[in-house]
Amino acid sequence: MNLIKSPTAGKLSSKLMVSFLLCASAVTLRLRAEPAVPVVQIQADKVTAKMPPTFYGLMTEEINYSYEGGLYGELIRNRAFKASTNEAKFWSTVGSAVIALDPATPLNDALNTSLKLDAAQASKSSPAAIANGGYWGIPVRPKSTYKISFFAKAAAGFNGPLTASLESADGKTVFARAEISGLTGDWKKFETTLTTKSVKASKDNILKLTTTEPGTIWFQQVSLFPPTFKDRPNGDRADISQLLADAQPKFLRFPGGNYVEGDNFKERFNWKKMVGPLEQRPGHRSCWGYWSTDGFGLPEFLGWCEDIGMEPVLAVFAGYTLKHDYVPAGEKLEPYVQEALEEIEYVTGDAATTKWGAQRAQDGHPAPLKLHYVEIGNEDWFDRSGSYDGRFAQFYDAIKAKYPQLQIIATAPVKSRTADVIDEHFYKSEEDMESQAFLYDSRDRGEKTKIFVGEWATRVGSPTPNLAGALGDAAWMCCLERNADIVLMHCYAPLFVNVSDLGAGRSMQWKSDLIGYDALTSYGSPSYYAQKIFSLHQGDEVLATAAQNLPVYQWQQPGKRRNGVEQPAVTREVKSLFYSAMRDSRSGKIIVKIVNRADAAQTVKIEISGVQSVAAKGTATVLKADNRDATNSLDQPKKVVPVTEKTSGLGASFTRTFPPCSITILELDSK
Numbered sequence: 001m002n003l004i005k006s007p008t009a010g011k012l013s014s015k016l017m018v019s020f021l022l023c024a025s026a027v028t029l030r031l032r033a034e035p036a037v038p039v040v041q042i043q044a045d046k047v048t049a050k051m052p053p054t055f056y057g058l059m060t061e062e063i064n065y066s067y068e069g070g071l072y073g074e075l076i077r078n079r080a081f082k083a084s085t086n087e088a089k090f091w092s093t094v095g096s097a098v099i100a101l102d103p104a105t106p107l108n109d110a111l112n113t114s115l116k117l118d119a120a121q122a123s124k125s126s127p128a129a130i131a132n133g134g135y136w137g138i139p140v141r142p143k144s145t146y147k148i149s150f151f152a153k154a155a156a157g158f159n160g161p162l163t164a165s166l167e168s169a170d171g172k173t174v175f176a177r178a179e180i181s182g183l184t185g186d187w188k189k190f191e192t193t194l195t196t197k198s199v200k201a202s203k204d205n206i207l208k209l210t211t212t213e214p215g216t217i218w219f220q221q222v223s224l225f226p227p228t229f230k231d232r233p234n235g236d237r238a239d240i241s242q243l244l245a246d247a248q249p250k251f252l253r254f255p256g257g258n259y260v261e262g263d264n265f266k267e268r269f270n271w272k273k274m275v276g277p278l279e280q281r282p283g284h285r286s287c288w289g290y291w292s293t294d295g296f297g298l299p300e301f302l303g304w305c306e307d308i309g310m311e312p313v314l315a316v317f318a319g320y321t322l323k324h325d326y327v328p329a330g331e332k333l334e335p336y337v338q339e340a341l342e343e344i345e346y347v348t349g350d351a352a353t354t355k356w357g358a359q360r361a362q363d364g365h366p367a368p369l370k371l372h373y374v375e376i377g378n379e380d381w382f383d384r385s386g387s388y389d390g391r392f393a394q395f396y397d398a399i400k401a402k403y404p405q406l407q408i409i410a411t412a413p414v415k416s417r418t419a420d421v422i423d424e425h426f427y428k429s430e431e432d433m434e435s436q437a438f439l440y441d442s443r444d445r446g447e448k449t450k451i452f453v454g455e456w457a458t459r460v461g462s463p464t465p466n467l468a469g470a471l472g473d474a475a476w477m478c479c480l481e482r483n484a485d486i487v488l489m490h491c492y493a494p495l496f497v498n499v500s501d502l503g504a505g506r507s508m509q510w511k512s513d514l515i516g517y518d519a520l521t522s523y524g525s526p527s528y529y530a531q532k533i534f535s536l537h538q539g540d541e542v543l544a545t546a547a548q549n550l551p552v553y554q555w556q557q558p559g560k561r562r563n564g565v566e567q568p569a570v571t572r573e574v575k576s577l578f579y580s581a582m583r584d585s586r587s588g589k590i591i592v593k594i595v596n597r598a599d600a601a602q603t604v605k606i607e608i609s610g611v612q613s614v615a616a617k618g619t620a621t622v623l624k625a626d627n628r629d630a631t632n633s634l635d636q637p638k639k640v641v642p643v644t645e646k647t648s649g650l651g652a653s654f655t656r657t658f659p660p661c662s663i664t665i666l667e668l669d670s671k
């Protein structure tokens, strides 16, 4: 028992002594039966860390239809007809229309096929059309303007206009339509808008391109965009962006994750094929099993950073793929190192004096972005060949030589160089996450390499985590905050899931994701709200904390498999109360976070030393629910959300009862 550090410890023990002497055995029995009140002490005059400026951030990659069918505004699925080489996947016909992929009539080398519409039988009484139902629907909102564009050409003899229409899938309602004419024998880009009236928002809709004139028409890059966040051209979905902006993340780790590596070299994140005009981007199959048009490419990641106010944390391809192919350090790796240097130039280079800075400006981002961190690869601890150390060193030396100011993140321990930062990943059950919620408190402070927790999540609940997940997350975030002297940044993963068609290989490839959506609406999970309240209540100084009498629960930790043999389960004692404390030095506010993961309310004594006074009145932000399985969904997006209220009974030393399964953030005014 550690009572020495506690100012109340002496008081408690002398009180106990008096009770003991006065009341003898009956009282003693009662005292033995009742657990001691947990005490959390905060030393306001001892700052253990300045909060790193980019502590809370986002991690992202193309998984679970994160961009295509997610954040990226594009509403047409398989707009470039490259999702399959056998058929025009996700496209259908209406009337007498016959469609086929036509690789003999490409738009260009990148979009090297097209959709051929044979409308020989089309007439006014029997129109022929192609239709697309989007990513599990096309959202239609009232009084909204959609931008439609496509490349098209027609065989000689076609005289008609085309009609573009936004319709309900059953064909009963036409929300908006526009005529497009002027098709010739050469590829031309056509653009127009479709504006809806005061209709009810819906998602079971299609885009149709119709002809009532007979002929043959070829299409490529058929695109439909709703209004986007901050009206950015080729921009992002507004509702999802708003959820992100509300949580005020400070950095974006992109583009992965496994997505940066790819299953093989052809499918890696090849950024040079993801810049420039959209029709020059060939697209690629990504490691999560579906086609990416790469309309959401490197410039779009930068636009996302600009829109939300995040700094990029750029992960570069490091010559290793998910199928364990790798390029060893040396001459053969050099092209990839050069590619990484050029990618850094694309992000940070001057638009007037550097080649890739100029390309970025052409792509709509004239100002260079601030960049402090570059990550070499992803999860290279999977590389059992031992090649990472050498590969890392080659990237490290080249990047440091050209950009000495950059901090280099390793994804696995290295010996040949001292990495500035190491990226550590944790995907855990609630109990497991809570059992490691003091992990970094005992980390060696002499290590030069700082920590980036670049992927972590308490994986409870699907498709999105429930309150139990949020409790594990909050316990873990208390650990990260307490240790902000060595933990520079962290981000939850994965960020997004399209919940339209759940299950492996459909719209979800990975369970327990922070934000869920379908074509029309989106919601934040309880874990999202835990992130949000932690991010919004940060302060800039971490205060020293200690605790006594923390309550515990017993956890049957499932046995791990070792050498192919199942090990027996072990019973572990896990703490059920977690804490961290910070101060906002500008306002003097002390911010105390308490997580009570137990199913019962918990009374806690909080003692703050090193301040003249703490006001009795303050603010409490609480995230809780009736039970730990409670969750949010498309139907009930706000079932578990934080509530902020004025509160009283605070002070330099006070006792407060924290509700069952709750995350509480107290803001205290101190002098």
Ligand code: AHR
Pocket (backbone or CB within 6 Å): 061, 256, 257, 258, 259, 378, 379, 455, 493, 494, 510
């Ligand atoms: O977040 C999902 C995956 O988990 C990431 O792509 C990978 O880095 C990790 O293994």
